[in-house]
Amino acid sequence: xxxxxxxxxxxxxxxxxxxxxxxxxxxxxxxxxxxxxxxxxxxxxxxxxxxxxxxxxxxxxxxxxxxxxxxxxxxxxxxxxxxxxxxxxxxxxxxxxxxxxxxxxxxxxxxxxxxxxxxxxxxxxxxxxxxxxxxxxxxxxxxxxxxxxxxxxxxxxxxxxxxxxxxxxxxxxxxxxxxxxxxxxxxxxxxxxxxxxxxxxxxxxxxxxxxxxxxxxxxxxxxxxxxxxxxxxxxxxxxxxxxxxxxxxxxxxxxxxxxxxxxxxxxxxxxxxxxxxxxxxxxxxxxxxxxxxxxxxxxx
Numbered sequence: 001x002x003x004x005x006x007x008x009x010x011x012x013x014x015x016x017x018x019x020x021x022x023x024x025x026x027x028x029x030x031x032x033x034x035x036x037x038x039x040x041x042x043x044x045x046x047x048x049x050x051x052x053x054x055x056x057x058x059x060x061x062x063x064x065x066x067x068x069x070x071x072x073x074x075x076x077x078x079x080x081x082x083x084x085x086x087x088x089x090x091x092x093x094x095x096x097x098x099x100x101x102x103x104x105x106x107x108x109x110x111x112x113x114x115x116x117x118x119x120x121x122x123x124x125x126x127x128x129x130x131x132x133x134x135x136x137x138x139x140x141x142x143x144x145x146x147x148x149x150x151x152x153x154x155x156x157x158x159x160x161x162x163x164x165x166x167x168x169x170x171x172x173x174x175x176x177x178x179x180x181x182x183x184x185x186x187x188x189x190x191x192x193x194x195x196x197x198x199x200x201x202x203x204x205x206x207x208x209x210x211x212x213x214x215x216x217x218x219x220x221x222x223x224x225x226x227x228x229x230x231x232x233x234x235x236x237x238x239x240x241x242x243x244x245x246x247x248x249x250x251x252x253x254x255x256x257x258x259x260x261x262x263x264x265x266x267x268x269x270x271x272x273x274x275x276x277x278x279x280x281x282x283x284x285x286x287x288x289x290x291x292x293x294x295x296x297x298x299x300x
Contacts, residue, residue, distance in 0.1 A: 037091040038286040041098035044164045049283035058084040070109040095290035097121040097140040129176035148285030153255035156243040162262035173247035186228040
């Protein structure tokens, strides 16, 4: 099943056993399926998508800056949407997943100024049980990814997100987010070597020709790119075995999907143990998150 064939709208019981459902803000405007703006605001990039009738039709990325004002971000949004012949005036609603609180506030301010209904993803609004010690500390993008993957691939399932950090998100056989792992991202590692050492250069992120680097640049690629791939495969395998043991199934029955900005690069296709790669998983998850919180589950 492809991600665009997802069917959402299930309200999971929370950790106290009572069903929870998020409610849309009291904007007075009905949910409009025909044009939805979805925003994934991260530490390094802001990714913006536009959905028509529930399908993602365009996505664009720009560098993020936590100190940006609502005015600056509004100009950025207009510019990105204009690349696809669209604009904020055509957006009937907005759904946001943001790991940067300042950007969350700024995008909400833009939506309020434009009188566009806005839904913000969080542990309290995503209709999914979150079984961790502090649910409010979990990044909204991680929860949106877990929510999307559970409905795409079934449960138990694992999401690996390669961005500024590389995260692993685990969903158990009951459909609950149960935690995961966080590691420094691949690009972050390359930049750290270049900035924290006197003679190591910043190298292009690509696969080396072999396991023995014949010069400094290729040696860095072996240690970082292949090392990062090995780290992903190792942690993925261990989480897969733990989820399988809890569900009483074989490890190969636990599914896994890769997403994030670095997932579109060629090196990602060499990672073993994945059932799929979708760089737009967060944006597509936001589309269906918005459907669920606005009560349009019959269409989801």
